[in-house]
Amino acid sequence: MMSENGHSYHHGDLQATLVRVASERIRQHGIDSLSLRKLAEDAGVSRSAPYHHFKDKNALLSAVAAKGFSDWHDKAKHIFGDKTASAPVRFRQFVHAYIQWAADNPQLYELMFGRTLWQSGNATEELKSVAYPSFQFQVEMTRFWQQQGVLCSTQDPLRLAQVTWGTLHGIARLVIDGVYANSSHLKEMCDCAADVFIQAGVSVPSDQT
Amino acid sequence: MMSENGHSYHHGDLQATLVRVASERIRQHGIDSLSLRKLAEDAGVSRSAPYHHFKDKNALLSAVAAKGFSDWHDKAKHIFGDKTASAPVRFRQFVHAYIQWAADNPQLYELMFGRTLWQSGNATEELKSVAYPSFQFQVEMTRFWQQQGVLCSTQDPLRLAQVTWGTLHGIARLVIDGVYANSSHLKEMCDCAADVFIQAGVSVPSDQT
DNA sequence: AGGGTATGTTGACAGTGTCAAGATAATTCA
DNA sequence: TGAATTATCTTGACACTGTCAACATACCCT
Structure with missing residues (x-):
């Protein structure tokens, strides 16, 4: 009624x-x-x-974060699956896209990867089931880029994925949390990070974003 | 009385x-x-x-964080100033020490570099006056390691410092926030990160921590 | 001695997450 | 159909929180 x-x-x-x-x-x-x-x-x-x-506030936040994960995962798959660009170019694009997405959705990013949900096992089972495949995808991409000679092939894929993701995550967090008061040079930071990771000898025009 | x-x-x-x-x-x-x-x-x-x-809760937390910064800054200076080790070894030691310190003081680290104090200009002037030199020191060390041929010398020192610090910060945050449920391979992650940053051709015995 | 200042206390207010008990609607079942 | 069960929503209440105003006490300086 x-x-x-x-x-x-x-x-x-x-x-x-x-x-x-x-x-x-x-x-x-x-x-x-x-x-x-x-x-x-x-x-x-x-x-x-x-x-x-929702059981409590935490469960509601988990649901919001879960939606964020699936959104980001779609975007990441789209970039990674773009066959029109070379592997090194796609790597650079991914770096830029990751930071840009985080900068565009700062509060959501913080919720997705922050202590609020993950510390002391607060994460819902539903959240874990959405987030873990997203983490795993990072490892798969890393393995692919190693095979393509873009990233160092002698490192263990899991470790290297943790380090590359850690780098992106760290830059994103520093910017989002306001530790870098000046976020005007984001693009240059992304390029610097990509340069460091991409193996010497690989041709990468840096003007392609 | x-x-x-x-x-x-x-x-x-x-x-x-x-x-x-x-x-x-x-x-x-x-x-x-x-x-x-x-x-x-x-x-x-x-x-x-x-x-x-203290003006409010935020000011008290700032004071706690400020003490954390000066403690860490002392430790960093000590490692960096250790003349008995070669430059690349000291870089590797610094990487391990950074992550280890963060893992040993998770809550303090989170306070020092988290959004609680830095977002929306919550940071006290006192906190800024302690934190900024600590950030600046990261750039000085990076410049030194570039001059020593440990890190890529063609990158802008500021950008490279942001990326290296970002990497350490990102790994620290992922571990602290509980996103990496398994933090048992911290040392391997540190070595992987150091390997990626240290320029090829530099001799670095990885068994030195 | 006395006044000013620094410091500490109690009372109060608006806000929070969460639960229990009761009210209402939708659904299921005999 | 009517009755019973279930899902959903509401109000009342509790124990918290940060913060302020008003008041009390102690220290310090002239």
Whole structure:
């Protein structure tokens, strides 16, 4: 039964609405200032209604992060699968795309890879099942680039993947967390990182982004 | 005038005591679970006494972080100034020491380099005055290692410093934040990172830590 | 001695996440 | 169909939090 203000006693699709509204609030105001109560108000629902769809605040944040992972994973696959560019060029493109995506979605990135969800086993099973394949993909890409001679082939793929990902993650975090007050030279930093990793002798026109 | 329970109405050195107790609580229980009220109770003082020594919670955390910076800076200078080891060996040692220090002081590291203090200009002037020289030192070391042929000399020292530091920071964060559930291969990761950065042709016995 | 300042205390306020108990709607089943 | 079960939503409540105003005490300097 519809009430006069346009929604029934039962919201209909509160679960999805909460994730959507939460994502938007996080994008605009960050994670810290996100309160379940304001969120519920935004969704036009009372303060403890969300608890019928999410165990607690942590579970809701996990759902938001999970969506972020699948979005990023799609993007990464798209870049990696672009057959029109050479392997070294695609590596450089990937470096730029990673940092750019992080810089474009700072709050979401922080949620996805920050301590809020991962420390002390807070991560939901659903989140893990989405995130781990994304981590694994990083290793697969690394192995491919090693085979192509783009990255050093004598290193263990897993270790090298951890280091390359660590580098991207570190730069992203320093920028996002505001430690680098000046983020105007992001592109140059990306190119420098790519230069360091790409094996000598590989031809890489640096003007291709 | 001393009361019977052993402390006067005026605490005597509450400022230093608060920083000390806060550091200890942070080390043991993390930043999130630190409340000013419990902290005050630990220091044997009422809940709003700290406000006579710190503008707000943020200022107190800044003081804790500042102490962390000076501690780390001392350690870094010590390693870098060790004249008994060759330049490449010292670089490798620095990599290991950085990650090890971060892994040994996870909560403090997170406070020092995390968004809590740096995002949206929360950092105290005092904190900045301690942190910035520490950042600058990273650039000086990088320049030195470039001159010694350990690191690629064709890169801009500032950019390369950002990338090398970014790498260390990224690995540290991934481990600290619990994204790498398994941190048992830290040493191998450090060696892999050092291998990638150290220029080919430089002799580096990897068994020296 | 007395006034000013530094420091400490209690009371209060608005905010938070979370739960229990009760209300309402949808769904399932006899 | 009607009744019972289940899903969903609401209000009340609790224990927290950071922070401020008002007041109390102790120290310091003239």
